[in-house]
Amino acid sequence: MTQPEPRTHTGHHMTPRHRITLVVLLVAQFMLAVDFSILNVALPVIGSGLGFSLAALQWIATAFALAAAGFTLLFGRIADLFGRRRLFLLGLTVLGLSSLAGGLATEPWLLLTARVAQGLATAAVTPAGLSLLTTSFPEGPLRERALGLNGALMSAGFTAGAVLGGVLTDLLSWRWAFLVNVPVAAAVLAVAPSVLKESRPADRPRLDVPGAATVTGGLLSLVYGLTRAGEDGWGDPLAAGALLLGAALLALFYAVEARAAQPLVPVTVLRRRTVVWGNAAGLIAFATETSLVFLMTLYLQEVLGFSPLAAGLSFGVLGAGTVLGGTVAARVIGRLGTRRTLVTGGLLQAAATGTLLLLGEGHGWLGLLLPATFAGGVGNMLVIVGFMVTATSGLPDAEQGMATGLATMTQQVGITLGTPVMSAVVTARAGDGPVLPGIGTAVAVNTLLVLLGVTLAAWLLRTPRAHARRAAAHTPSAAPATPSPEPAAHR
Structure with missing residues (x-):
């Protein structure tokens, strides 16, 4: 068995400023992740409260997703050109104001306008925050640890959003699913200007x-x-x-x-193996795990008869798995290298998801669902952190906003893509009959997609050194090739 290459890094310990910077950025990213799912449980209540038709109700979610996914790459580049800190603060301001407007909305068009503004704010804050994180922490263990915590909180935020949305809607009002953002955004805006350093290139190129x-x-x-x-x-x-x-x-x-x-994105970057295939693996990771939440919500409510709140609380186990995966990801990457971490995490996620094919009717199946979703959350987070490290390593600071914009676009599109695909699979298989067979088919498709991501990472993210070793094994007489240097994080 080939041992990972030794890695050299500078700076293994966080300074007090690093910790404060990390907290500010993580709180903002967690809030953004919560926004993706916090309204899912509340949609029927919002519809009846504001007079949305059944056909128009889905636009509450779609308006946000369109803006968040559509503009994220553009804003990632704008962050590079005009200042990441400036865009981060501006985006948070828009998020707080649009959340206030959504919470106070009395007409459907006002709510939809607020959701579009929330999506635009998310498209600005997410890549700006990620690029601030990657430029605040040097490449190596510190950055990997920061990205691990960031990934864990983002995934946990998506899960927590479903729980929090149910609690706020049941105990207070659906309006608090919007209003909860206001004090959080205000707190971050109060601290961030004194903690975050501005970063942008000295020579400002024109926007493409x-x-x-x-x-x-x-x-x-x-x-x-x-x-x-x-x-x-x-x-x-x-x-x-x-x-x-x-x-x-x-x-x-x-x-x-x-x-x-x-x-906007140099073709040389788009041709980088680590950028292209790292983002492909990340797309699959986000699409499969977020759509699995949808499938298991369908299973808990339609098959087991859980209430929306009880179903949301059941995903606390998945949230715990993602937090654990994000916490240990940096150490796993340090031991195995990024590519092997992607493969290991993907295999764990695939195995955990595959066991859900055994689910049947009756509450006793929770004994399988809960540990499987926990293990799948750990594996998925190893993949996500590995993807973020791969997609942002080896690039100069001047291109970090663009790189994190690409990674954020991958995240947003993956989250948006997964649920419609799995919903279509369930509908095609189940038709007007019992929903469980459709869920089983969708779980099988989900598992195969995860295995596709594992294959991409294992085959296409190999370093030139790995290719040289493979070639040497087949041609013993050939002289050993001298590989070009590549960041250790890509191994």
């Missing part, structure tokens, strides 16, 4: 407007098409048209970037 227009339009079309397909099926003409338009615009974006003097 054609690239920004094509990638934003492509992502908006893609997210809309996926959402529409999840609701009306993959044969829906609007869904198919939006997906084709999205694919065409993203292909055009690549062509534009290849010719742009100052591209």
